[in-house]
Amino acid sequence: MTKATFLPVVAGLALCAAGAWAETPVLQVYTYDSFTSEWGPGPAVEAAFEETCACDLQFVGAGDGAALLARLQLEGPSTDADIVLGLDTNLTAAANATGLFAPHGVNADLSLPIAWDDPDFLPFDWGYFAFVGNKGEAAPASLQELADSDIQIVIQDPRSSTPGLGLLMWVKAAYGDEADDIWAGLADNIVTVTPGWSEAYGLFLEGEADAVLSYTTSPAYHLIAEEDASKVAWGFEEGHYLQVEVAGKLAGSDQSALADQFLAFMVTDAFQSIIPTTNWMYPAATPAEGLPAGFETLLTPSKALLLSADDAAAVRDAALDEWRTALSQ
Incomplete structure (x- = not known):
C-alpha cells in the first residue's frame, strides 16, 4: 500500500470510529447529589x-431534591434534562x-402504602420522615415534646431540600393552624x-447535634452496612409524614423513547433491588427477593401523614413563612 492510499484509509477508519461514537445516544437524568x-x-x-439500552446514561447532580425543581424552573x-429523578409529592404540583x-x-405493580394514579410522575422509592438519634438517650414522644425540650x-432547608420541606408539611399536617407555635418552640432546638x-x-x-431530620429507614444503613445498632428513629405519637420520591420525563426530551425505556426499567427488580441498601428507602415496587434482613427491625409509624400534591402546594408558602418567622426571632 502506498502512502497515498494509506492516508485515506486511516482517515476513513477515524471517521467511522467518530461516527460510531456519535451514534451512542445519551440519556441525561437530573437528580440529587446523594x-x-x-x-x-x-x-x-x-x-x-447501560447493559440493556446501548446508551450512555448520565446522572447530573443538582443539589438536594427541592433544588431540582428550582433548576428546572430556571x-x-x-x-438538557431528559428525566428528573428525585422530586416528591410536595413538589409535583x-x-x-x-x-x-x-x-x-408506565403501568406498574407498585407496593406503596397509598394508591398511585399520577400520569406524569412515577415513584421509585418511599419512606417516612423521622428524627434519628442515638440509642439509650432520652427521646421525645412527639414533635411537641421535642419543641419543649x-x-x-439539625434540619435541612425547605427551599432546597425535600426532607426540609417534608418537615414543614409534617408540622402543618399534624398541627394545622397551631404549626407556628410548634416552630416557635423548635427554633431554639435547631x-x-x-x-x-x-x-x-x-x-x-x-456529634454536632443530638438528632437529625432523616428517615425511619436510616438506622438500616448503620445496622446492615456497619453492623452498628446504635442509631434509632424516634416514634412520634402524632404520626410521621410520608415521602414518595418520583421521576418524570421531560416533554422536550430529544431521547423520548430512551426516557420511556428508563422509566419502565425503574420499576423492575434490576433497579428496585438496588434501592434499599444504597438509597436506604423502601422500593416503590418490592423486588422478588423482598427486603434485606434488618429492615424488619425498623420503626413502623402508628399513623401516616400526607397532604395531597395540591394541598401541599397550597400551604407551602404559608408554611415557609411560619418557618422563617420562627427562625428569625
Missing part, C-alpha cells in the same frame, strides 16, 4: 441500565405547573439548617 454519590444508587443503576424548555413534563405511560437537632440531607446527617454523625 443519588449520584459512590455510595448511592447512581453507579449501580447506571451499570444495570432552565425552562431549554433544559409545582413541577406540573411548569408544563415541562410528559405522561410516563433542650434536645439539639443547631443549624443545611442545604441538603448529606450535610445534616454528617453533622449529626460528627
Whole structure:
C-alpha cells in the first residue's frame, strides 16, 4: 500500500470510529447529589441500565431534591434534562405547573402504602420522615415534646431540600393552624439548617447535634452496612409524614423513547433491588427477593401523614413563612 492510499484509509477508519461514537445516544437524568454519590444508587443503576439500552446514561447532580425543581424552573424548555429523578409529592404540583413534563405511560405493580394514579410522575422509592438519634438517650414522644425540650437537632432547608420541606408539611399536617407555635418552640432546638440531607446527617454523625431530620429507614444503613445498632428513629405519637420520591420525563426530551425505556426499567427488580441498601428507602415496587434482613427491625409509624400534591402546594408558602418567622426571632 502506498502512502497515498494509506492516508485515506486511516482517515476513513477515524471517521467511522467518530461516527460510531456519535451514534451512542445519551440519556441525561437530573437528580440529587446523594443519588449520584459512590455510595448511592447512581453507579449501580447506571451499570444495570447501560447493559440493556446501548446508551450512555448520565446522572447530573443538582443539589438536594427541592433544588431540582428550582433548576428546572430556571432552565425552562431549554433544559438538557431528559428525566428528573428525585422530586416528591410536595413538589409535583409545582413541577406540573411548569408544563415541562410528559405522561410516563408506565403501568406498574407498585407496593406503596397509598394508591398511585399520577400520569406524569412515577415513584421509585418511599419512606417516612423521622428524627434519628442515638440509642439509650432520652427521646421525645412527639414533635411537641421535642419543641419543649433542650434536645439539639439539625434540619435541612425547605427551599432546597425535600426532607426540609417534608418537615414543614409534617408540622402543618399534624398541627394545622397551631404549626407556628410548634416552630416557635423548635427554633431554639435547631443547631443549624443545611442545604441538603448529606450535610445534616454528617453533622449529626460528627456529634454536632443530638438528632437529625432523616428517615425511619436510616438506622438500616448503620445496622446492615456497619453492623452498628446504635442509631434509632424516634416514634412520634402524632404520626410521621410520608415521602414518595418520583421521576418524570421531560416533554422536550430529544431521547423520548430512551426516557420511556428508563422509566419502565425503574420499576423492575434490576433497579428496585438496588434501592434499599444504597438509597436506604423502601422500593416503590418490592423486588422478588423482598427486603434485606434488618429492615424488619425498623420503626413502623402508628399513623401516616400526607397532604395531597395540591394541598401541599397550597400551604407551602404559608408554611415557609411560619418557618422563617420562627427562625428569625
